[in-house]
Every structure is written in C-alpha cells, then in structure tokens.
C-alpha cells in the first residue's frame with residue numbers, strides 16, 4: 001500500500017478498535033488508484049465528532065458543524081468526517097444542515113462524482129457503490145445519481161467537474177455535461193472566491209485545453225464574473241503550454257482579452273484575488289507590452305520588475321512569437337548593477353554628511369532616485385567616490 005496510507009493505517013485502526021468504522025475516502029483513493037501523488041488523506045467514519053475527539057489526543061474543530069475534526073497523529077493532519085448526508089440546501093450552495101448517518105454507502109452518495117465516491121478500508125479493500133472504478137478506467141467524469149439534482153444541491157460541483165476533466169484528462173459523461181449546461185446559471189449563486197480556486201486549478205492543469213473546452217461548451221464562463229466576452233481569450237489560453245503560477249494565467253487571460261491595465265485591475269478585484277496575484281498579473285501584462293515594443297530589456301525597466309515575472313513573460317513571448325529573441329532571465333538580472341536602492345554605494349546618511357545637512361528631507365529621495373537611474377543606465381559607476389563626486393557637482397544647491 002502507498003506510504004501515505006501506511007502512515008494513516010493506525011488512525012483507522014484506533015477508530016475501529018473503539019468500535020466504529022473508518023475508511024479512506026474521496027480524492028486520495030481516486031489518486032491512489034490512478035497512481036498519482038496523493039495530496040492529503042481524508043477519512044470518513046461512523047463515529048461522531050465527539051467520539052473522534054475522545055479517541056485522539058490532539059484534535060482541532062475545523063468544521064465540526066459539518067462533522068469534520070482535524071486529527072494530528074504523528075505530526076500528520078487528517079480530516080476525519082462523520083458519515084453524513086446533506087439534508088437541506090438553500091441557495092444552491094453548501095448545505096446549511098447535515099445529518100450524520102452510520103452507513104458508508106449513504107455518505108458516498110452525497111459526493112459529487114463517481115470517481116470521488118470511492119472508499120478504501122485499512123486492508124486496501126475498495127468500496128465502490130457507484131461504479132467509480134469503472135469510470136476511472138474509462139476516464140469519465142460522471143455525477144453520482146441525477147446530475148441536475150446534484151448541481152442544484154451545490155452548483156460549485158459544475159466547476160469541479162470541468163476542473164477534474166482538465167486535471168485528469170477525462171471526458172465528461174454526456175448526461176453530466178448536459179446537466180452542467182442546463183444548470184450553468186446556478187453558478188451565479190456561488191462565492192466568486194470558490195469559483196476562482198477551481199478556475200485556477202483548471203488553468204494550471206496539463207489538460208487545460210479539455211477543461212476550457214467544456215467550460216465554454218457548457219457556457220459556464222457566462223456565469224463567471226465578467227467572463228462572458230472572454231471566450232476567444234480563453235481559447236487562446238487553452239493552446240499555450242502549462243503555466244503553474246496563477247498570476248501568469250490571469251495575466252495572459254487579460255492580455256488575450258485586450259483589457260487595459262485599468263480594466264484588468266477592476267476585473268481581478270471583482271474576482272477577489274490576493275493583492276499579490278493582482279500586482280503580479282498586472283506586472284506580467286506590462287512586461288509583455290514593454291518587450292513587444294522594445295527590442296531589448298533596459299536595466300531601468302528590469303530594476304522595477306521581479307525576475308519570475310520577466311521569465312514567465314519571456315516564456316510566453318517565445319512560444320507566441322517565432323521572431324522573439326529570448327534572453328537568459330537569470331543572466332539579465334545578475335548583470336544589473338543594482339537590484340535595490342540599498343545596493344547604492346552611498347546611503348542617506350552619506351548624502352547628509354556630504355552636503356553638510358543635519359536633518360533628512362525630500363532631497364535625499366530625489367538624489368537617490370537620480371543616482372539609481374544613472375547607475376542603472378551605466379552613466380555612473382556604483383562606487384562611493386564616483387557617486388560622491390556626482391552629488392557634489394550636481395546637487396550642491398542642497399548644501400547646508
């Protein structure tokens with residue numbers, strides 16, 4: 001058995017010794033059967049949360065109202081969730097009430113797709129009530145039971161479906177796909193952050209072409225914020241090699257959609273992305289635009305950008321334009337005379353001393369800015385002597 005499961009074996013064993021059932025469930029079993037690396041091991045049990053908490057020493061209430069307790073066992077965290085059905089759904093979102101049950105089969109029935117509705121006991125025996133293994137072998141994403149009902153319960157499942165098709169390269173079974181197309185509008189009920197997570201996973205997948213194709217075919221994109229007019233841009237993104245960094249995929253989508261920087265910022269804010277992702281995707285757009293209009297990178301430009309952004313922009317440009325001449329990004333950055341203003345051979349205190357000033361002021365910022373520019377454009381050598389000389393000849397009007 002896989003190492004992850006071996007490590008988790010005593011966890012199941014302890015629950016069973018206390019008189020309950022316990023199984024590995026969901027994505028970990030799917031990925032194990034596919035021979036893929038397992039992200040995290042989830043466990044389903046007939047024990048109630050309080051019972052789990054009495055079995056293990058270190059537990060955290062991460063989602064106790066949904067039946068989930070996080071157990072720390074030998075430094076590894078396991079989400080242990082009580083078998084449950086989701087009884088009432090309001091607004092096509094997560095259930096607002098769950099009912100605990102004591103039967104594995106009922107628990108697996110509430111899961112989204114047959115390939116995710118698999119369980120495995122500690123001996124490695126698979127429990128497969130919905131033909132998940134068959135769909136795994138045939139490469140099919142199929143809703144458990146009626147697709148329409150399942151998407152009404154939780155509309156995010158539609159996004160998960162296209163995301164899994166991209167990650168696994170699987171086809172979406174026709175009835176399930178029709179269910180997505182017919183219920184795509186329900187996506188409007190889902191928090192944008194949750195949609196963004198799925199979309200990002202889709203964009204970063206080996207088979208993103210497949211996922212994007214389904215996204216468009218089912219018209220899901222029309223119910224994603226501001227994506228209705230980006231189908232061409234999405235198709236272009238689909239043809240590119242895979243970029244793992246989320247900001248690159250967002251930035252390229254904006255680029256293909258021909259959004260201005262201003263529009264792109266508003267778009268990314270609507271998606272409630274982190275400031276880091278927003279800033280870097282905007283920077284990527286700027287680097288691409290810059291390099292398409294100049295034959296090479298100037299030091300003064302590189303100084304303002306991050307190395308990975310420049311590298312990703314160049315990767316994209318090399319792929320998109322046959323005539324593009326790629327320059328070794330690491331080399332470009334290593335040849336910069338400065339990486340930050342802190343690398344200048346003089347600092348604020350030196351400047352004050354040179355100019356015989358006892359208090360700092362705006363003049364320091366102005367001088368540092370000028371020196372930085374001159375050093376980057378190779379008009380000045382970054383030595384204390386050269387910089388001091390320059391300050392005394394060009395900024396003597398600031399002398400105290």
Ligand code: ATP
Pocket residue numbers: 025026027028039042110111112113116117154156157
């Ligand atoms: P990954 O971790 O690679 O994103 P996963 O299948 O493990 O994929 P998780 O979100 O970790 O996805 O969920 C674990 C399991 O919980 C799933 O395999 C599935 O059985 C169930 N599940 C998760 N989200 C839903 C949902 N929205 N509807 C129904 N079942 C779900």
Ligand code: MG
Pocket residue numbers: 027028039040
């Ligand atoms: Mg998972």
